[in-house]
Amino acid sequence: MMASSVVAQEAFTAAWWNVENLFDTRDDPRTNDDEFTPQGDYHWTRRKLQAKLQGIAKTLAMMDLPDVVGLAEVENSYVLRELCNGTPLRVAGYRYVHHDSPDRRGIDVALIYRQDRFRVLRDSVVRVSDSAAGFFTRDILVVEGVTPQGDSVCLVLNHWPSKKGGEEAEAHRVEIAARLRGLMKELHAKYPQGAVVAMGDMNSTADEQPMSVGMAFGDDSVNSDGIRNLTLRLPRDWGSHKFQGQWDYIDQVLLLAGEGWLVGDLKVMRYDHLLTGEKNRPGVRPRRTNQGMRYEGGLSDHLPLRLRLKRINMDNK
Numbered sequence: 088m089m090a091s092s093v094v095a096q097e098a099f100t101a102a103w104w105n106v107e108n109l110f111d112t113r114d115d116p117r118t119n120d121d122e123f124t125p126q127g128d129y130h131w132t133r134r135k136l137q138a139k140l141q142g143i144a145k146t147l148a149m150m151d152l153p154d155v156v157g158l159a160e161v162e163n164s165y166v167l168r169e170l171c172n173g174t175p176l177r178v179a180g181y182r183y184v185h186h187d188s189p190d191r192r193g194i195d196v197a198l199i200y201r202q203d204r205f206r207v208l209r210d211s212v213v214r215v216s217d218s219a220a221g222f223f224t225r226d227i228l229v230v231e232g233v234t235p236q237g238d239s240v241c242l243v244l245n246h247w248p249s250k251k252g253g254e255e256a257e258a259h260r261v262e263i264a265a266r267l268r269g270l271m272k273e274l275h276a277k278y279p280q281g282a283v284v285a286m287g288d289m290n291s292t293a294d295e296q297p298m299s300v301g302m303a304f305g306d307d308s309v310n311s312d313g314i315r316n317l318t319l320r321l322p323r324d325w326g327s328h329k330f331q332g333q334w335d336y337i338d339q340v341l342l343l344a345g346e347g348w349l350v351g352d353l354k355v356m357r358y359d360h361l362l363t364g365e366k367n368r369p370g371v372r373p374r375r376t377n378q379g380m381r382y383e384g385g386l387s388d389h390l391p392l393r394l395r396l397k398r399i400n401m402d403n404k
């Protein structure tokens with residue numbers, strides 16, 4: 088009789104971060120980016136941009152250089168090239184995937200990845216704007232790839248409409264959530280032994296309608312399709328975003344995976360340089376690049392999340 092042993096592969100690390108207004112300094116006449124120029128309201132200069140890029144690179148280095156990083160609020164390929172090639176990240180061999188979306192401000196989702204840790208097979212976008220209604224938002228970015236061990240990993244990156252749109256925006260978030268649910272199921276059917284990881288700034292918490300209705304999550308963290316909301320494992324007294332003194336997780340990570348995939352951990356990264364004291368409330372908040380019109384010198388109003396996944400194989404001997 089052949090004996091079998093369990094072999095745990097090296098962890099695959101994925102991170103998500105809304106880096107808040109990662110704009111270049113040039114005016115794009117096709118988008119509403121005028122505020123982020125040297126003459127604009129934020130007096131956005133190359134020095135400020137470089138400080139932000141270096142700070143993002145420093146943070147990812149402190150996170151042990153994740154294999155893949157999903158980013159939100161990225162203006163274009165130029166800032167991604169600067170991040171991958173013009174900062175210390177270049178030694179890790181990061182490359183990027185980016186598509187322009189119809190967002191009116193010109194901000195998109197993107198992926199940076201380490202070539203030695205993730206091989207991109209194909210990438211595509213799912214358009215979720217409603218052009219007939221004049222409602223334009225960020226596309227869903229889908230990146231299909233493989234790890235050095237040969238395991239399939241599909242990354243589905245999201246930045247859903249903000250709550251500023253009221254009931255209309257909420258209805259769009261519910262519709263986009265339903266699209267995401269179907270998309271994750273399609274990718275899982277295509278790669279039944281792989282892992283489908285959906286990450287994003289959903290602009291909704293786990294108990295709001297986009298998750299409860301669109302993604303069909305009930306009281307449990309697993310829906311009827313087997314999709315798990317890993318964010319519900321995180322401490323409730325913290326969050327990735329703070330609004331009016333209240334921490335929450337509008338940044339979420341969902342997983343649909345074949346047999347043998349284990350979640351090592353999911354963490355919100357609370358480094359000191361990402362935080363600052365509240366002005367009129369106790370506690371801390373994310374240190375933003377701009378607080379109102381005042382340059383604060385931070386990186387984002389969101390904190391990054393980092394996920395570790397492992398695949399357990401049976402080695403027959």
